[in-house]
Amino acid sequence: xxxxxxxxxxxxxxxxxxxxxxxxxxxxxxxxxxxxxxxxxxxxxxxxxxxxxxxxxxxxxxxxxxxxxxxxxxxxxxxxxxxxxxxxxxxxxxxxxxxxxxxxxxxxxxxxxxxxxxxxxxxxxxxxxxxxxxxxxxxxxxxxxxxxxxxxxxxxxxxxxxxxxxxxxxxxxxxxxxxxxxxxxxxxxxxxxxxxxxxxxxxxxxxxxxxxxxxxxxxxxxxxxxxxxxxxxxxxxxxxxxxxxxxx
Amino acid sequence: xxxxxxxxxxxxxxxxxxxxxxxxxxxxxxxxxxxxxxxxxxxxxxxxxxxxxxxxxxxxxxxxxxxxxxxxxxxxxxxxxxxxxxxxxxxxxxxxxxxxxxxxxxxxxxxxxxxxxxxxxxxxxxxxxxxxxxxxxxxxxxxxxxxxxxxxxxxxx
Ligand SMILES: Cc1cc2nc3c(=O)[nH]c(=O)nc-3n(C[C@H](O)[C@H](O)[C@H](O)COP(=O)(O)O)c2cc1C
Numbered sequence: 001x002x003x004x005x006x007x008x009x010x011x012x013x014x015x016x017x018x019x020x021x022x023x024x025x026x027x028x029x030x031x032x033x034x035x036x037x038x039x040x041x042x043x044x045x046x047x048x049x050x051x052x053x054x055x056x057x058x059x060x061x062x063x064x065x066x067x068x069x070x071x072x073x074x075x076x077x078x079x080x081x082x083x084x085x086x087x088x089x090x091x092x093x094x095x096x097x098x099x100x101x102x103x104x105x106x107x108x109x110x111x112x113x114x115x116x117x118x119x120x121x122x123x124x125x126x127x128x129x130x131x132x133x134x135x136x137x138x139x140x141x142x143x144x145x146x147x148x149x150x151x152x153x154x155x156x157x158x159x160x161x162x163x164x165x166x167x168x169x170x171x172x173x174x175x176x177x178x179x180x181x182x183x184x185x186x187x188x189x190x191x192x193x194x195x196x197x198x199x200x201x202x203x204x205x206x207x208x209x210x211x212x213x214x215x216x217x218x219x220x221x222x223x224x225x226x227x228x229x230x231x232x233x234x235x236x237x238x239x240x241x242x243x244x245x246x247x248x
Numbered sequence: 249x250x251x252x253x254x255x256x257x258x259x260x261x262x263x264x265x266x267x268x269x270x271x272x273x274x275x276x277x278x279x280x281x282x283x284x285x286x287x288x289x290x291x292x293x294x295x296x297x298x299x300x301x302x303x304x305x306x307x308x309x310x311x312x313x314x315x316x317x318x319x320x321x322x323x324x325x326x327x328x329x330x331x332x333x334x335x336x337x338x339x340x341x342x343x344x345x346x347x348x349x350x351x352x353x354x355x356x357x358x359x360x361x362x363x364x365x366x367x368x369x370x371x372x373x374x375x376x377x378x379x380x381x382x383x384x385x386x387x388x389x390x391x392x393x394x395x396x397x398x399x400x401x402x403x404x405x
Contacts, residue, residue: 098288100392123289125368126389181289185306237376238384242293245370245386248350 002033003055009039010060010113018222025219029206055193061186062114065240073191074200075236077207077228085161085181086119091149092176099126099178104133106155109145119181120158122246146171189231250323252276258362269326277331282363292387300325314360330358334405345373345383354390354398366395
């Protein structure tokens with residue numbers, strides 16, 4: 001039975017080939033059979049985690065608590081210089097300049113990514129908005145959220161900041177950012193499960209040094225960043241505590 | 249270490265009072281009516297040991313408190329205690345986290361320069377290997393409506 005590797009369903013579609021290339025690299029480096037299994041929803045991923053069908057995962061911070069505290073996963077690495085941030089945006093003509101100008105009853109387009117949604121709701125809370133007094137519209141992609149804003153179907157859109165930055169300049173020129181989070185300590189993490197725990201140190205070492213040769217550098221670039229950096233156990237625990245504090 | 253506040257650090261007209269803190273500690277505080285708005289999009293984070301002495305602060309914490317990181321680390325968290333905050337709020341905070349639960353509330357904090365800032369705070373116990381090893385407070389921007397409710401409510405407590 002190969003080990004099962006998965007990537008949180010919120011990966012950006014343009015990096016899909018990159019994850020397959022990375023999986024191949026990982027198999028060669030670790031000398032283990034590793035199968036990349038992708039789930040198309042957080043629900044399906046959750047069931048797979050619950051059923052112990054995951055051995056390696058590039059995890060959304062939202063899933064970190066269950067993985068570490070219930071399933072015995074350990075952190076390996078995170079993408080260098082990358083953190084999970086949210087942006088609250090409106091149509092350029094929308095009569096609001098900050099969160100305090102928004103009123104209850106507004107329609108909000110939210111992404112499936114649970115961490116971005118949570119940070120977005122936390123930012124909206126400063127304007128006395130919460131799940132009880134907004135109308136939420138869940139959207140499959142950030143392009144779709146932008147579309148809903150441009151077509152005037154929703155008042156507010158919640159974006160993964162990086163995805164917002166990647167929208168076309170034409171689209172961005174018609175939108176207005178009300179707030180961008182600057183949390184910097186919430187991030188996706190590559191984690192290793194109990195069945196592979198004995199390989200943690202050497203796999204972690206391979207990952208943090210992979211940008212030191214041309215081949216490895218190319219592979220990590222195909223994931224959309226420059227290098228992996230170590231995540232210590234306590235950093236992981238602290239991020240989980242922080243997510244806990246923000247979830248209420 | 250926490251010291252009495254000093255006139256040289258204060259910006260603007262101030263009032264003076266003495267706070268009676270936990271463990272018989274007394275502190276002269278000088279405070280003004282100048283509010284610093286909460287920084288948009290940021291979290292203000294600090295960690296204390298189990299007695300409430302600060303062990304870690306993030307950059308936003310340092311900026312908002314107007315103290316240096318060196319002044320904050322090793323000081324009791326009551327270095328931010330504002331005289332307008334009712335003592336029962338902090339009793340409730342400590343009773344709650346001592347039960348291992350999360351505490352949430354709106355807090356008016358005192359800056360080194362005598363000014364103040366409002367936050368919505370969530371205090372949680374950090375549990376490692378089944379033991380509470382420290383506490384962390386994560387603060388976010390409060391809504392103006394909630395702050396105004398507290399401004400009316402807190403003097404009555
Ligand atoms: C993690 C943590 C964060 C705290 N943050 C604050 C704070 O920002 N401002 C504050 O006045 N008290 C804060 N407190 C409460 C103080 O420890 C203290 O109880 C309070 O300032 C009142 O002082 P006293 O208990 O000496 O009367 C915090 C406590 C903990 C455990």
